Amino acid sequence: MPEGHLLHRHAREQHAALAGRTVRVASPQGRFDAGPFDGHRLDAVTAVGKNLLYAVDGAPAVHVHLGMRGLFLGCGAWPPAPPRGTRFLIGTDAAAFALIAPSTCEALDEAGVAALLTSLGPDPLDPAASREEAVRRVEGARGPVGAALLEQSVWAGIGNAWRAELLFLAGVDPARRVDGAEAGRLWDLAVHHLELGAAAGQVVSDPAAPDERWVYERDTCRRCGAAVRVSSVGGRTAYTCPVEQT
DNA sequence: CCCTCATGATTAC
DNA sequence: TAATCCTGAGGGG
Known part of the structure; x- marks a missing residue:
């Protein structure tokens, strides 16, 4: 990965x-x-x-x-x-x-x-990265947040698996835009979870179950059991819990 | 064995 | 938005 x-x-x-x-x-x-x-x-x-x-x-x-x-x-x-x-x-x-x-x-x-x-935006794994700049770039990006997170000029290092899991953790539907507070919360989630992932060598979105994902490449939401919605956002496959991501 | 699709990004249209 | 890069895994036949 x-x-x-x-x-x-x-x-x-x-x-x-x-x-x-x-x-x-x-x-x-x-x-x-x-x-x-x-x-x-x-x-x-x-x-x-x-x-x-x-x-x-x-x-x-x-x-x-x-x-x-x-x-x-x-x-x-x-x-x-x-x-x-x-x-x-x-x-x-x-x-x-x-x-x-x-x-x-x-x-x-x-x-x-x-x-x-x-050419790159702030990297959540860079200790010197600016949270304010990270929020600014998400707010300034065109299109929905799900597309922005995949653009390396917005944040550097997020891929499709992290996008799916971070947006789930934030309770955000990838097809909409976010405000500054939500962008900041997404950044904090990215900083925390990417560090867990770097240490573990895999995507970790639930530290209690490091081998599991919430929605990425799943048929049903691991938290509530709802059918995962599969769509295309930013040209890539997005996985969304229609109940918990609004 | 053949077909499809993938955790990415650039290029061309 | 689609084609491309041209590897590897997985599923169907």
Whole structure:
């Protein structure tokens, strides 16, 4: 589930394992030019929304976006036995990570990184993110709240599963607009639950039942049993409890 | 085995 | 709004 919480989880894990060390970088699949990075010191691995950025000493940054299909696999130490189709492989003699089927894996210079960052709204998992700015961007977005939450320029890191569950927790129908108070409540819910999700490695919308969802991809609401409404909001499938989300 | 759909985002129309 | 990227899981035949 490559939404923001997972990217932050990957960033934390890879930063802890690799940052400050000289790393080996390769592209067994061949679709990424690892030359400029191999043998350099990795300064940091950070997540911004659904994006992962590797800061490399004496080289551009590496920008990774998993899209819907990308995933990281840990694969032991260097030299690893990477899975088939590994586009980006990074590691040391203590730990290595393989990137499979990402939508983006590219070198990004300073201006490119800056452009990426300015294209994104506040990230609920960024401790420095501004709640006021987050509320402003939701209020300023065109269209219903369900569409706004999926726009990475509004909030960075929310995907379809989080959208469904956060709007359920807030009791808000995705097809309508929200006021500032509701936007603030949604932000607080996002900050809290995405952190739970980053720690757990999955969407967590009910800490008492971390493997369950309230409405996402369900036939019936897990709280009240009503038939879940399936519709299209912002071009993606929305799941709504018609009783509890108004 | 073939078809459809997916936790995403850009591009073209 | 639709097509595209072109992987993987799941369901029907």
